[in-house]
Amino acid sequence: MSSYWCEQAWLPGGVTSGVLIRTEDGLFTEVSTVDRPPLGARRLPGVVLPGFANAHSHAFHRALRGRTHGDGGTFWTWREGMYALAAKLNPDNYRRLARAVYAEMALSGVTAVGEFHYVHHAPGGKPYRDPNAMGEALRQAAAEAGIRLTLLDTCYLSAGFGAPLAPEQLRFGDGDAASWAARVAAMPEDANTRIGAAIHSVRAVPRDQLADVVAGASGRPLHVHLSEQPAENEACQAAHGLTPAELLHAAGALSPHTTAVHATHLTPGDIALLGETGTGSCFCPTTEADLADGIGPARELADAGSPLSLGSDQHAVNDPILEARALEHHERLRTGQRGRFTPAELLKASTVDGHRALGWPDAGQIAVGQRADLVALRLDSVRTAGCRPDQVLLAATASDVDSVVNGGQMVVRHGEHVRLGPVGPLLAKAINEVWA
DSSP, rough: OOEEEEEEEEEEEEEEEEEEEEEEEEEEEEEEEESSSTTTTTEEEEEEOEEEEEEEEEEGGGGGSSSSSOOOOOOOHHHHHHHHHHOOOOOHHHEEEEEEHHHHHHTTEEEEEEEEEOOOOTTSSSOOTTHHHHHHHHHHHEEEEEEEEEEEEEEEESBBOOOOOGGGGGGGGOOSHHHHHHHHHHHOTTTTTTEEEEOOTTTOOOHHHHHHHHHHHSOOOOOEEEEEEEHHHHHHHHHHSHHHHHHHTTTTSSSSSSEEEESOOOOHHHHHHHHHTTTTEEHHHHHHHTTTOOOOOOOOHHTTTOOOEEOTTTSSSSOOOHHHHHHHHHHHHHHHOSSSOOOHHHHHHHTHHHHHHTOOOOSSSOOOSSSSSSSEEOSSSSSTTTTTGGGGTTTGGGGGGEEEEEETTTEEEEEEEEETOOHHHHHHHHHHHOOO
16 A cells, blocks of 8 residues: 655646645555645655557557657658667667656656557568567567557558568568467466457558458457558559548447557548448547657547547657647647647546556546556656646646656656666667667
8 A cells, every 4th residue: 555645636627726635556545635644655746647548559650769860851761760779679689678658657746548550470471480579679668668558569561552562571470360460369468467459550451351350359449550641642643543541440340449649641531430330540649740740630530529638649749738738739830720629638638548448447536546656746846846736738748757657656756767767878879889
């Protein structure tokens, strides 16, 4: 059993002062208000929020940060650098890299991550002795870093509509959807890990196998890159006479279990489809800006009935607060209007709806029975001094995270990872090892 006293905490009803929180077996067992900290309760400073969910991550992309800007280019030229990096991964160096990346996330307040995992096999496509060795590396990395993992094992079968995998993509593929599903079925869940599924994109899974992936997901979280680039939409229309969203809908892939990642270049009909089916939409604003993808119709999707979540994608930054703020700021730039999302809506996307998208419906609120995840944000930094606690997401950054509790256990204390110590050197060592 652990006890925490919060100067202020963002409860389901709003920001409340003097909150006592007790946890047991990883869950909140008491949330009450008291005048002063009781004996034995650990004091959490500033304003305490529920743990953040990073609903879309490619952990190995972190090794590209600060290495892709010299020649400009496009998403498609950036992708060549990503392939070069992927070719260097093996289960050992991937575990060390992912552990450091997940530790960086923990420092920023993330308590659960959705890893969109497609580097499955050895270079050339030959399976490792354990066909899920790369997924196991991610499982171990998350446990060591102190965050929960939803492994979104990704079906990746073609280089484009009607095109076989290129040599640099062979390690992503399983041959067909049935082989992919059999490999995924062999991966057990544990207390810290959910096993989900992903369709890499409509260009990477042939139309006649989309329904097989949906069946293989069997009620688990199912994620898909959707309409990130106009070129994808144009190619899909040319091949099938449908938008990517329409193609997924025809295959039965859109549902409340599904999350469309990026959802940038949508038609009004696409927006209606996502809303009518209850399909979620995961925005990754810092990546979408970094790769010049564009700004998606977030407000329209939310209004249509598509729950919003947030992800860091290629880790241009690892800061869920900046992702939330960028969601609002992109809307302001797109429409010329402020206040497109309230702070409470930004928090919901960062917490409740993000965790639900990852298969953790009992996380994201500070309430009895929920998972005991907490993030304490300081209100006395040069960024947050003087801000209202209920507007902290529009002022703070991850640098203002003082403490993080995951499942009742302290993971970050006074801005430092409790288990792993300084994360900067850990990242530098892991990234240099991969590129060596």
